Amino acid sequence: MAEKKAKMALKTVTSLVPECPECNSDLKVVRFAGAGEKGLFWHCGKCSYKQRTGQ
């Protein structure tokens, strides 16, 4: 059941794709694992805007 929950959570995250406030292009979810920046972030490939997803 845990696996199903995780899939649903991922679907929820990817279904509401916000737009970049800097250049209005679609943001992509990326996972950072570096020091100080861990977790999922919305990332803009055009202007490198980055924001936490809250997950």
Ligand SMILES: [Zn+2]
């Ligand atoms: Zn952007």
